[in-house]
Amino acid sequence: MSYISKPKIDHGGLRKNKLGLTIQDYEGGMSTLCAGCGHDSITAAICQAFFELDIPPHRVAKLSGIGCSSKTPAYFLGQSHGFNSVHGRMPSVATGTSAANRQINVIGVSGDGDSLSIGLGQFAHAMRRNINMTYLIENNGVYGLTKGQFSASADIGSKLKKGELNEQPPIDPVQMALSQGATFVARGFSGDKKQLVPLLKAAIKHNGFGLIDILSPCVTFNDHEDSTKSYAHTREFFHPAVHLDYIPPAKEIKTAYDQGEAMPIEMHDGSRVVLRKLDKGYNFENRGQALDYVRAKHRDGEIVTGLLYIDESEPDMHTINATSDTPLSELEFKRLCPGSSALKEIQKRFI
Amino acid sequence: MKPTKVSENEYFHQVVDCQWGCPAHTDVPEYIRLIAQGEFSDAYMLNRASNIFPGILGRVCDRPCEPACRRGRVEEKPVAICRLKRVASDNRDDITSRLPKAPEKKNGKRIALIGAGCASLSVANDLMPLGYDCTIFEGLEKPGGLMRTNIPSFRLPEKVLDEEMNYIIDMGVDLRLGTRIDSFKELMKEGYDAIFVGTGAPKGKDLKIPGRYDSDNIHIGIEWLESVAFDHIDKIGKKVLIIGVGNTAMDCCRTSLRLGASDVKVMARKPRDFFKASDWELEDAEEEKVEIVVNHSPKEFVIKNGVLKGMIFEKMQYETDEKGKITNTEVVGEEFFPCDDVVLAIGQDNAFPWIERDLGLDFDQWDVPIVDENTFQSTLPGVFFGGDSAFGPKNIIWAVEHGHQAAISIHKYCHDEPLDERLPRGVNLSSAKMGIHEWSYSNDFDASSRRLMPSVDLKERFSNLDIEVELGFTVDQVVTEVERCLNCDLQTVFFPDLCIECDACIDICPVDCLTITPNEGQEAIEKNLTTPRLDQDQLLFVSEPLKQTGRAMIKDENLCVHCGLCAERCPTAAWDMQKSNLDVPYAIDEMNNGKANCQSKRKAG
Numbered sequence: 001m002s003y004i005s006k007p008k009i010d011h012g013g014l015r016k017n018k019l020g021l022t023i024q025d026y027e028g029g030m031s032t033l034c035a036g037c038g039h040d041s042i043t044a045a046i047c048q049a050f051f052e053l054d055i056p057p058h059r060v061a062k063l064s065g066i067g068c069s070s071k072t073p074a075y076f077l078g079q080s081h082g083f084n085s086v087h088g089r090m091p092s093v094a095t096g097t098s099a100a101n102r103q104i105n106v107i108g109v110s111g112d113g114d115s116l117s118i119g120l121g122q123f124a125h126a127m128r129r130n131i132n133m134t135y136l137i138e139n140n141g142v143y144g145l146t147k148g149q150f151s152a153s154a155d156i157g158s159k160l161k162k163g164e165l166n167e168q169p170p171i172d173p174v175q176m177a178l179s180q181g182a183t184f185v186a187r188g189f190s191g192d193k194k195q196l197v198p199l200l201k202a203a204i205k206h207n208g209f210g211l212i213d214i215l216s217p218c219v220t221f222n223d224h225e226d227s228t229k230s231y232a233h234t235r236e237f238f239h240p241a242v243h244l245d246y247i248p249p250a251k252e253i254k255t256a257y258d259q260g261e262a263m264p265i266e267m268h269d270g271s272r273v274v275l276r277k278l279d280k281g282y283n284f285e286n287r288g289q290a291l292d293y294v295r296a297k298h299r300d301g302e303i304v305t306g307l308l309y310i311d312e313s314e315p316d317m318h319t320i321n322a323t324s325d326t327p328l329s330e331l332e333f334k335r336l337c338p339g340s341s342a343l344k345e346i347q348k349r350f351i
Numbered sequence: 352m353k354p355t356k357v358s359e360n361e362y363f364h365q366v367v368d369c370q371w372g373c374p375a376h377t378d379v380p381e382y383i384r385l386i387a388q389g390e391f392s393d394a395y396m397l398n399r400a401s402n403i404f405p406g407i408l409g410r411v412c413d414r415p416c417e418p419a420c421r422r423g424r425v426e427e428k429p430v431a432i433c434r435l436k437r438v439a440s441d442n443r444d445d446i447t448s449r450l451p452k453a454p455e456k457k458n459g460k461r462i463a464l465i466g467a468g469c470a471s472l473s474v475a476n477d478l479m480p481l482g483y484d485c486t487i488f489e490g491l492e493k494p495g496g497l498m499r500t501n502i503p504s505f506r507l508p509e510k511v512l513d514e515e516m517n518y519i520i521d522m523g524v525d526l527r528l529g530t531r532i533d534s535f536k537e538l539m540k541e542g543y544d545a546i547f548v549g550t551g552a553p554k555g556k557d558l559k560i561p562g563r564y565d566s567d568n569i570h571i572g573i574e575w576l577e578s579v580a581f582d583h584i585d586k587i588g589k590k591v592l593i594i595g596v597g598n599t600a601m602d603c604c605r606t607s608l609r610l611g612a613s614d615v616k617v618m619a620r621k622p623r624d625f626f627k628a629s630d631w632e633l634e635d636a637e638e639e640k641v642e643i644v645v646n647h648s649p650k651e652f653v654i655k656n657g658v659l660k661g662m663i664f665e666k667m668q669y670e671t672d673e674k675g676k677i678t679n680t681e682v683v684g685e686e687f688f689p690c691d692d693v694v695l696a697i698g699q700d701n702a703f704p705w706i707e708r709d710l711g712l713d714f715d716q717w718d719v720p721i722v723d724e725n726t727f728q729s730t731l732p733g734v735f736f737g738g739d740s741a742f743g744p745k746n747i748i749w750a751v752e753h754g755h756q757a758a759i760s761i762h763k764y765c766h767d768e769p770l771d772e773r774l775p776r777g778v779n780l781s782s783a784k785m786g787i788h789e790w791s792y793s794n795d796f797d798a799s800s801r802r803l804m805p806s807v808d809l810k811e812r813f814s815n816l817d818i819e820v821e822l823g824f825t826v827d828q829v830v831t832e833v834e835r836c837l838n839c840d841l842q843t844v845f846f847p848d849l850c851i852e853c854d855a856c857i858d859i860c861p862v863d864c865l866t867i868t869p870n871e872g873q874e875a876i877e878k879n880l881t882t883p884r885l886d887q888d889q890l891l892f893v894s895e896p897l898k899q900t901g902r903a904m905i906k907d908e909n910l911c912v913h914c915g916l917c918a919e920r921c922p923t924a925a926w927d928m929q930k931s932n933l934d935v936p937y938a939i940d941e942m943n944n945g946k947a948n949c950q951s952k953r954k955a956g
Contacts, residue, residue, distance in 0.1 A: 002788055002859070002916055002919045002920065003788040003789075003919075004794060004795040004796075004914065004916070006859060006861050006916060007795075007796035007798070007861045007912070007914065008798075008861070009425050009426075009796065009798075009861050009862055009910075009912060010425075010426070011424070011425050011862045011863075011882070011910045012424070012425075012885055012910075013862075013863065013882035013883055013885050013910065014863075014882075034922065035855060035919065035920045035921060035922045036851070036853045036855045036920065036921065036922025036923070037853075037855070037922075038853065040855055040858055040859075040920075041853065041854040041855070041858055043858070044854070044857075044858035190853075190854070191852055191853060191854060193854065217853070219851075219853065219922045220922075223851070223922075231851045231852065231853060231899065232851070232899055235852075235899050235900060
């Protein structure tokens with residue numbers, strides 16, 4: 001954290017997006033997290049992704065639960081909507097937000113503590129409902145806010161700063177999402193924005209539940225030699241299986257891709273993502289094989305990253321529930337609240 | 352790219368743009384900090400160590416520091432460095448006890464200095480405390496040279512000038528006024544151990560066009576200003592034309608207004624982009640309703656019955672290329688401008704009719720003495736030149752620096768040491784960290800714009816030639832202006848071994864000047880920079896390979912505002928803010944063989 005706030009300086013080198021905004025317009029308040037926290041890098045990547053997608057900040061709702069990760073929505077997109085909810089209950093608020101406004105971009109920021117312990121049930125049901133949202137798990141293997149106890153994502157053999165050994169198996173959100181039927185499953189690393197920003201852009205554009213598990217080292221409690229979630233360990237065992245290019249609508253695909261090695265996917269709004277195999281053994285078209293691959297690599301201690309599975313064809317919550325295209329706040333009162341006679345009509349159906 | 356070695360090529364000195372831009376390397380950020388702390392006397396003494404005349408230069412310096420100032424790159428205008436210098440001077444206590452003194456025991460060496468201008472005074476300032484006997488010969492009845500004769504007193508009050516010159520003269524300089532040297536050969540016979548020529552560029556350029564010598568109302572600018580300064584001229588006609596558009600022209604037009612002129616035009620041959628005058632001097636003149644007429648080239652003086660009636664000018668038209676360079680010139684007509692007086696301010700030259708040409712002191716094809724650019728020695732050993740007399744007209748701050756360097760040479764010459772083996776400049780660094788989020792400097796960015804100098808009311812200022820126009824900053828203005836300084840001397844020092852590549856510094860940098868990228872050559876690096884490189888002349892820092900990935904930390908020095916946020920956000924202290932202190936050697940340091948360190952010692956003294 002810092003005492004002075006980041007000054008806004010127009011230094012002549014600032015790029016502008018299609019809305020005429022600069023990256024500074026996508027920033028939020030000053031972070032109060034520890035200096036060097038991976039979460040701050042993710043915050044910067046989120047700013048960059050929304051900036052590059054030309055999404056106006058006020059068309060975004062950012063939601064979170066409890067934990068270091070859940071503090072971060074205060075640090076990006078200062079001009080957007082936000083809700084800092086109860087521990088593990090962010091998916092419920094996200095469901096409501098999305099239901100009330102189909103046009104808003106919903107981004108939920110959670111952590112391994114928030115999503116994999118107290119909020120595990122909510123997390124699973126959010127995937128099951130295929131809520132149209134971006135769901136980030138800022139994963140550092142410890143409860144940083146309560147001084148560094150192991151979380152449910154800690155690996156077997158990993159040690160705490162003071163030497164305690166973890167002997168319980170971890171919950172891997174990626175494996176869980178693949179088996180739960182999530183329609184967009186990815187893993188990134190806070191220390192690699194080149195990979196993370198396109199992942200974020202694709203997740204934001206994905207029509208349905210977009211999960212990114214982001215390894216985000218806790219610089220204070222889990223960045224030591226015996227940690228499996230430190231900067232150094234993550235870099236050493238970092239295994240990008242798939243490369244992703246995000247191509248905005250109406251832009252030509254210029255790069256040549258080998259057939260069978262690359263898969264272009266059309267997104268809902270006309271933009272495309274092109275997945276490219278970095279590891280020939282990986283098959284991104286099959287959920288079962290993707291799961292096997294991730295599991296096998298995890299056994300070998302490797303950290304598989306990239307967009308690991310995507311399915312644009314599954315209906316999202318809005319489609320299934322035939323929600324209103326117009327945000328509820330913009331519906332005229334008569335339609336929003338048809339009155340007691342309409343209620344009676346509905347009740348008749350149950351008699 | 353090769354990893355940057357910050358210990359080489361005066362890297363950290365170059366980062367401090369103002370100090371790098373100042374010929375005398377004045378420690379600008381430090382004296383601004385002292386002003387902010389209310390330590391005006393300390394700020395004055397720190398200034399004096401390098402530029403000798405803080406009160407004078409705080410008013411009339413050519414300010415090479417200000418166009419260089421980093422502030423001008425992150426917003427519209429640079430810090431008002433020059434004005435702040437005056438603040439230090441105006442508010443100082445009596446500092447006479449802190450001035451250098453000549454020792455009682457002299458070293459037996461006698462130095463002759465010709466011309467009592469800024470260059471000679473600067474040499475005397477450095478040599479007197481070392482025990483030299485300095486004799487200054489001055490043709491006029493008062494010392495000061497150009498500072499007195501060419502700079503009008505409404506810009507530089509006589510009191511300020513006298514006070515600062517006396518600090519040097521009172522060390523015991525033998526000042527011989529009204530003593531013009533007519534023969535260098537004769538002077539050499541007097542047996543001085545070394546001679547310094549600081550006679551300036553006293554010859555105003557003439558304009559030899561028809562009618563030039565047919566009227567007494569055509570004046571040469573610097574001679575006319577000198578006559579005004581010595582009260583030989585106290586009036587001028589109503590309509591005045593000034594030919595030329597340099598800083599002397601600005602002084603001429605403003606002086607005319609104070610001697611009774613009511614319609615003053617400055618006639619320029621070329622468009623505004625080609626003006627030699629400093630922007631602020633042009634602004635000051637235009638504020639006083641001087642009209643600047645562009646694209647008019649003088650053709651002839653119109654004189655009827657021996658009376659100057661006006662001048663005919665050729666109207667010029669220029670074609671320029673993309674870079675603004677003139678590619679074609681055309682005369683498109685003529686125009687008559689009526690006037691009562693004309694002042695020629697089209698440049699000046701140095702002139703040495705009094706130096707015999709058979710002494711072994713060589714002159715080049717333009718009749719300018721051949722002088723070594725580092726030692727300031729002429730081809731005749733023991734004879735040194737400095738100021739405008741050495742390399743033609745520059746300005747006061749250059750003359751002062753010439754004086755410092757010539758003093759070193761003279762000292763070495765008198766002690767049979769090789770002149771070109773001089774102490775190098777150095778940089779000392781010390782961490783500014785006071786706590787996790789605290790630095791020993793004001794690191795917050797203040798977005799205030801440059802303060803405007805308050806001045807005497809337009810009507811009032813013309814009532815007397817001696818009324819100083821600029822009033823000096825008010826307390827409120829000082830408080831704001833000092834905070835505009837970006838503290839460029841607080842360096843961002845990087846320790847690659849400590850970096851864990853967490854990106855924290857890159858994310859927090861308010862000007863996006865940091866990047867971590869593979870070191871695959873300059874082109875690849877520049878392509879990957881967070882912000883495009885806007886100024887190729889500014890330094891690019893490239894670190895040694897980082898521990899975890901072998902990539903390099905890159906810093907584009909161009910836009911850094913030295914806020915220290917990178918160092919605050921760094922979890923491993925791989926970035927540190929360190930105060931850099933430039934160590935500039937002077938003659939006294941040469942005497943002490945560099946043992947007693949200069950600036951810090953002087954400050955204490």
